[in-house]
Amino acid sequence: MSDAALQLHGLVKVFHQGERRLEVLRGADLTVHPGEMVALLGPSGAGKSTLLQICGLLEKPDSGELAIAGKEARKLSEAERTALRGRTIGFVYQYHHLLPEFSALENIVMPQLIVGRSKAEAKARAQSLLAEVGLAERASHRPARLSGGEQQRVAIARALANEPALLLADEPTGNLDPGTGGRVFDLLIGMVREKGLAALIATHNPALAERMDRRLRLEDGRIVEG
Numbered sequence: 001m002s003d004a005a006l007q008l009h010g011l012v013k014v015f016h017q018g019e020r021r022l023e024v025l026r027g028a029d030l031t032v033h034p035g036e037m038v039a040l041l042g043p044s045g046a047g048k049s050t051l052l053q054i055c056g057l058l059e060k061p062d063s064g065e066l067a068i069a070g071k072e073a074r075k076l077s078e079a080e081r082t083a084l085r086g087r088t089i090g091f092v093y094q095y096h097h098l099l100p101e102f103s104a105l106e107n108i109v110m111p112q113l114i115v116g117r118s119k120a121e122a123k124a125r126a127q128s129l130l131a132e133v134g135l136a137e138r139a140s141h142r143p144a145r146l147s148g149g150e151q152q153r154v155a156i157a158r159a160l161a162n163e164p165a166l167l168l169a170d171e172p173t174g175n176l177d178p179g180t181g182g183r184v185f186d187l188l189i190g191m192v193r194e195k196g197l198a199a200l201i202a203t204h205n206p207a208l209a210e211r212m213d214r215r216l217r218l219e220d221g222r223i224v225e226g
């Protein structure tokens with residue numbers, strides 16, 4: 001395909017609930033270039049999370065093409081999908097999804113060990129990322145001992161641990177109060193820009209969407225401009 005960070009063509013996803021057939025994606029097309037930040041808007045139930053899960057190689061579409069950093073997902077083995085997900089994609093969820101039994105630092109170390117970094121290297125990088133998100137002093141805290149905003153900061157640091165080319169975020173500040181959410185969003189945008197990543201960020205906050213390079217909307221299962 002191309003050198004796009006993310007490219008979708010004619011993506012279709014159908015869910016079956018008993019007799020009901022729900023066509024969530026009905027031919028979604030999208031290209032996100034390296035270094036570009038794109039907002040994905042759309043009301044609740046429009047299919048934003050479904051689209052992001054497919055882009056993150058966490059779910060498979062029923063049909064259509066999907067390429068991450070030029071690699072066509074359909075042609076990958078399960079092991080190659082896992083490797084691509086681990087090394088090339090960072091994912092931030094609405095709710096932090098940190099492992100509760102592990103410290104903030106360990107949560108950032110773990111994905112690095114999975115892709116084969118040494119413990120020392122992983123720990124040093126985790127410490128530096130924690131400092132970047134302003135939580136150097138919270139390294140040993142478990143998620144339950146962090147505030148909602150701090151949990152999301154750790155989740156952002158974890159998503160960036162393996163230096164991904166593409167950041168996917170699903171309403172990353174949706175669970176935070178507006179003040180905290182705004183600050184976490186500033187941090188996320190700053191880090192994405194500084195590292196030159198491509199990003200696709202679902203949000204239904206138009207003010208946050210305004211701050212990205214481009215705004216797209218999911219409508220009737222297709223992606224339309226702004």
Ligand code: ADP
Pocket residue numbers: 015016017022024042043044045046047048049050051
């Ligand atoms: P959004 O993130 O925009 O709110 P979602 O992608 O979560 O939308 O959901 C889109 C639609 O697909 C919703 O109607 C939801 O109920 C339905 N849906 C999502 N996941 C599943 C699933 N695993 N099985 C059946 N229906 C689902």
Ligand code: MG
Pocket residue numbers: 048049050170
């Ligand atoms: Mg959603």
